[in-house]
Amino acid sequence: MPLAAVRCPDAGEFDDGRPPAVELRGVSVRYPGASAGSRPALADLSLRVDPGETVALLGPSGSGKSTALKAVAGFEQPSEGRVLLAGRDVTRRPPAERGIGVVVQQYALFPHLRVADNVAYGLRARRLPRAQVRARVGEMLEMVGMEEHARKLPRELSGGQQQRIAIARALAIRPDVLLLDEPLSALDARMRQDMVEELARLRRELPDVAMLYVTHDQSEALALADRIGVMRDGRLVDLGTAHELYHRPRHAFTASFLGGANLLDGVLEAPGAARGRTTHDDASSPELTVRLDAGGSVSARIGDPASDAGASGGRVTVAVRPHALRMLPAGRDANEAAGSASGLRGTVVSVQWRGTGHRLRVALGGTDRGSAGRAVAVDLEPFAAVPAVGDAVVLGVVRGEAVIVPRDETIGGLRVPAAPVRPAAGATA
Amino acid sequence: MTAAPETPRAATMRARARWAVGSHGSARVAGAERRDRRSLRTLLWAVPPLAVLTAIFLVPLAETVWQSVSTTSGAFAGFGTWSQALSSAALGRAVGTTLWIALLTTCGCVLVGTFLAVGLSFVPFSGSRVAVRLLEAVVSFPSFIIPLAFGILYGRAGVLNSALAGLPGSPHVDFVNDLPGVVFAEIAYFTPFVVRPLLAVFGQIPRELLDVSGSLGAGPLMTLRRVILPDARPALAASAGLVFLLAMNEFGIIMFTGAKNVVTLPMLVYTKSIVTFDLPSAAVVACAQLALSLAVYGLYRALVRRLSGGSRAAA
Ligand SMILES: Nc1ncnc2c1ncn2[C@@H]1O[C@H](COP(=O)(O)OP(=O)(O)O)[C@@H](O)[C@H]1O
Ligand SMILES: [Mg+2]
Numbered sequence: 001m002p003l004a005a006v007r008c009p010d011a012g013e014f015d016d017g018r019p020p021a022v023e024l025r026g027v028s029v030r031y032p033g034a035s036a037g038s039r040p041a042l043a044d045l046s047l048r049v050d051p052g053e054t055v056a057l058l059g060p061s062g063s064g065k066s067t068a069l070k071a072v073a074g075f076e077q078p079s080e081g082r083v084l085l086a087g088r089d090v091t092r093r094p095p096a097e098r099g100i101g102v103v104v105q106q107y108a109l110f111p112h113l114r115v116a117d118n119v120a121y122g123l124r125a126r127r128l129p130r131a132q133v134r135a136r137v138g139e140m141l142e143m144v145g146m147e148e149h150a151r152k153l154p155r156e157l158s159g160g161q162q163q164r165i166a167i168a169r170a171l172a173i174r175p176d177v178l179l180l181d182e183p184l185s186a187l188d189a190r191m192r193q194d195m196v197e198e199l200a201r202l203r204r205e206l207p208d209v210a211m212l213y214v215t216h217d218q219s220e221a222l223a224l225a226d227r228i229g230v231m232r233d234g235r236l237v238d239l240g241t242a243h244e245l246y247h248r249p250r251h252a253f254t255a256s257f258l259g260g261a262n263l264l265d266g267v268l269e270a271p272g273a274a275r276g277r278t279t280h281d282d283a284s285s286p287e288l289t290v291r292l293d294a295g296g297s298v299s300a301r302i303g304d305p306a307s308d309a310g311a312s313g314g315r316v317t318v319a320v321r322p323h324a325l326r327m328l329p330a331g332r333d334a335n336e337a338a339g340s341a342s343g344l345r346g347t348v349v350s351v352q353w354r355g356t357g358h359r360l361r362v363a364l365g366g367t368d369r370g371s372a373g374r375a376v377a378v379d380l381e382p383f384a385a386v387p388a389v390g391d392a393v394v395l396g397v398v399r400g401e402a403v404i405v406p407r408d409e410t411i412g413g414l415r416v417p418a419a420p421v422r423p424a425a426g427a428t429a
Numbered sequence: 430m431t432a433a434p435e436t437p438r439a440a441t442m443r444a445r446a447r448w449a450v451g452s453h454g455s456a457r458v459a460g461a462e463r464r465d466r467r468s469l470r471t472l473l474w475a476v477p478p479l480a481v482l483t484a485i486f487l488v489p490l491a492e493t494v495w496q497s498v499s500t501t502s503g504a505f506a507g508f509g510t511w512s513q514a515l516s517s518a519a520l521g522r523a524v525g526t527t528l529w530i531a532l533l534t535t536c537g538c539v540l541v542g543t544f545l546a547v548g549l550s551f552v553p554f555s556g557s558r559v560a561v562r563l564l565e566a567v568v569s570f571p572s573f574i575i576p577l578a579f580g581i582l583y584g585r586a587g588v589l590n591s592a593l594a595g596l597p598g599s600p601h602v603d604f605v606n607d608l609p610g611v612v613f614a615e616i617a618y619f620t621p622f623v624v625r626p627l628l629a630v631f632g633q634i635p636r637e638l639l640d641v642s643g644s645l646g647a648g649p650l651m652t653l654r655r656v657i658l659p660d661a662r663p664a665l666a667a668s669a670g671l672v673f674l675l676a677m678n679e680f681g682i683i684m685f686t687g688a689k690n691v692v693t694l695p696m697l698v699y700t701k702s703i704v705t706f707d708l709p710s711a712a713v714v715a716c717a718q719l720a721l722s723l724a725v726y727g728l729y730r731a732l733v734r735r736l737s738g739g740s741r742a743a744a
Contacts, residue, residue: 070640073640073644074643074644075640075643075644094643095640095643095644096643096644096645096646096647096648098644099646100644101644102640102641102644104637104640104641105637106635106637108635108637108638108640108641110638110642110655110656111660112655112656112659112660113655121642121645121647121655122645122646122647124651125645125646125647125648125651126646169645170645173645173646
C-alpha cells in the first residue's frame with residue numbers, strides 16, 4: 001500500500017535558518033512483549049513540526065498516536081529511526097534531557113503535591129531560585145486562570161481544572177515543544193468546546209512553541225492544527241492542512257475519518273470528458289464519471305492528482321460527505337441529470353433527528369432493505385421535507401463535493417460511518 | 430504464618446464503605462427490622478469462633494495471669510511476685526533491650542526493604558521476578574535458619590573468619606553472637622515483610638507519573654522522594670509497625686544466635702520458666718510482655734488509621 005503519504009512536503013530543512021522543532025525520521029516503536037510477527041505499534045513515522053507550528057495526529061483509538069508522542073517525549077525507545085529536536089539527535093537521550101512539555105492523557109498530576117507544587121515541579125528540578133519559582137508559578141497559574149486554586153490538591157479539582165494545571169506544569173519550564181495527548185478526551189462535550197477555544201488562545205500567546213496534538217476528535221484537530229496527520233494501524237496515512245485533507249483526501253480512510261464521508265465503490269468511465277467545470281480550490285483536477293456498484297453514476301474529481309486513479313483497472317471509491325448528498329424532489333426523472341449524480345436511487349432505512357437537522361440512512365440500489373450496514377448517510381438541509389422510513393428516494397450530489405480516492409478494501413467497515421459523526425466543522429471553511 | 434497486615438488501601442476502602450453505609454439514613458431505618466433478625470443469626474455465627482478463641486487464647490492467658498498471683502499449691506498468694514518482679518532491674522533492662530532491638534530492626538528493615546523494593550520495581554533487570562520469589566520464600570523459612578547461616582558464614586569459626594585468618598595480622602569479625610548479630614539476623618528475616626507491601630504499592634503507581642516527572646527534568650532521586658515515597662508512606666508505616674511487633678516478640682533468632690548477654694523479654698521468660706523454674710515470675714514477665722505488645726499494637730493501629738485516614742481526608 002502506498003501509505004505514509006506526505007502531501008505537501010514539509011518546508012525545507014533550513015528554509016528560514018531554523019531546523020524543525022521536532023523531526024521524526026522513520027521512527028518505529030515495538031512494545032516489549034508484542035509478538036515478533038505482529039505489526040509495530042508505530043511504523044516508520046516521518047514527520048516534522050516547525051517552531052510555532054501545531055500538528056495534530058488524528059486517528060482512531062489504537063492507531064499509534066500516543067506511541068508517536070511517547071517516542072518524541074522519550075518515554076518509549078524507537079526500535080528504528082531517529083528523533084531530532086531542533087536539529088539535535090535525542091533518540092537515545094532520556095526524557096529529562098529533552099526539555100519538552102508533555103501533557104499526558106490522564107493528566108498525571110502528582111497526587112501528593114499541591115497545585116502550586118505541581119506547577120513548580122519542573123522548575124525545582126532545574127534548581128531555579130526560590131523567588132523565581134514563585135514568580136513563574138504565579139504567572140503560569142494566572143495564564144490558565146487557576147490562581148485561587150494554588151493550595152489545593154489535584155483530587156480537589158474538576159477534570160477541566162486538572163487539565164489546566166497539567167498544561168501550566170508543562171509550560172512552566174518554557175519548553176520549545178509541547179506535546180498534548182488527547183487533552184480533552186476526559187471532559188464533557190461542553191467543557192471540551194470551551195477548552196478548545198482556550199487552547200486556541202494559548203496557541204496565540206505562545207507563537208514560538210511547536211505543538212504536537214494527539215486526538216481522535218476531528219473537530220479539535222480542525223480547530224487547532226496548522227496541519228493534520230491521519231494515523232491508522234500505526235502508520236501515518238495522510239498529512240496536510242485541514243483544508244487539503246478535507247477537500248482533497250488522498251485516502252478513503254482520511255475521507256471517512258475526517259468528516260465521515262460515505263464511501264461508494266465504483267468503476268471509472270473513460271477518463272477525459274473533463275467538463276470544464278472546476279472547483280474553486282483546485283483547477284487542475286478534472287471531473288470524471290464513476291459508475292457506482294450500487295447503481296447510477298457520479299461525476300467526481302480526483303482527490304490527489306498525484307495518485308493514479310486508474311491503476312486498479314479503474315476500480316475506485318467515491319467519497320461523499322453526508323451533507324453533500326441531496327434528496328431530489330420525488331417523481332423527478334433521474335435522467336434529468338441531478339447535479340452531478342444520476343440514477344442514485346435508494347430506500348430510506350432510518351431517519352434520525354439530530355437537533356441541527358435530520359440524518360437519513362438510505363440503502364442504495366433501492367430494493368435492498370436489509371442491508372442497512374451498506375446504507376449511505378444523508379444529512380438533510382435544515383428545512384427540507386423529511387421522508388418516512390421505506391420511502392424510495394433519488395439522491396443527488398452537490399457539485400464538486402464528490403472525491404475519487406483509491407479503493408481500499410481494508411476499510412469496508414468504515415464505508416458508512418457506524419457512529420454518528422458530528423456535523424463537520426470545517427465544511428464551509 | 431503471621432496474618433498479613435491489613436493494607437492501608439484496604440483499610441481506607443473499608444472506612445469508605447462504612448461511611449457510605451452510615452450516610453444512607455433512610456436505608457438504615459427501612460432495613461432495621463430485617464437487620465434485627467439478621468443480628469441474631471450473626472450472634473449465633475459468632476459463637477463457635479469465640480469458643481475456639483477462648484479455648485486456645487483466653488484460657489492460657491488467664492492461666493498465665495493466675496500463675497503469677499498463686500502459690501504452687503494453687504492458692505492466691507497476693508501481688509508479691511508482681512511487685513518483686515516488676516521492680517527488678519533485670520526486667521527493666523530486658524524491656525529496654527527488647528525495645529532497642531525492635532527499633533534497630535525496624536529501622537534496618539525499612540531502609541533495606543525500601544531500597545530492595547525500589548530496585549525490584551523500577552530498575553529493570555531480568556532476574557527481578559526470581560528475586561521477588563526468593564524474598565517471599567524467606568518468609569516461609571523458620572527464623573532460626575538466618576542466625577544459623579550467619580554463624581556459619583561470619584561466626585567465630587565461620588567461613589569468613591577462617592579465610593581472614595590466613596591474612597597477615599589475622600583480623601577477624603565477631604559480631605554474630607552479640608546484639609549486632611541479633612539485629613542483622615532479624616533485619617534479614619523481617620525485611621520481606623516490608624518489601625512485599627511496598628512492591629504492591631509501587632506496582633500501582635501509574636507509569637505516566639514517572640514519565641512526566643522525568644520529562645519535567647527530575648532525576649531518579651527527586652522522582653523517588655517526591656513521587657514514589659509519598660505514595661508508599663502508609664504501607665511503609667504499616668509494615669514498620671508489624672516488623673516492630675514481630676521483632677519485639679522474636680525468640681528463635683536470639684536463641685540461635687547464642688548471644689548470652691542479649692536478654693529480651695521472651696528470653697527472660699524462657700530463662701525464668703525453663704531454666705530456673707520460677708514460674709510465677711516468668712508469668713509476670715510474660716504479662717509485662719503482653720501489655721507491651723498490646724500497647725505497641727494500639728499505637729500501630731492508631732498510626733495506620735491516621736495515615737490512611739489522613740490520605741483519605743485529603744482525598
Ligand atoms: N505499553 C504498551 N504495551 C504494549 N502494547 C501497547 C502499549 N501501549 C500501546 N500498545 C499498543 O500499541 C498500539 C498503539 O497504541 P497507542 O499508541 O496507545 O494508540 P492510540 O494512542 O492511537 O490510541 C495499540 O495496538 C496498543 O494496544
Ligand atoms: Mg492514546
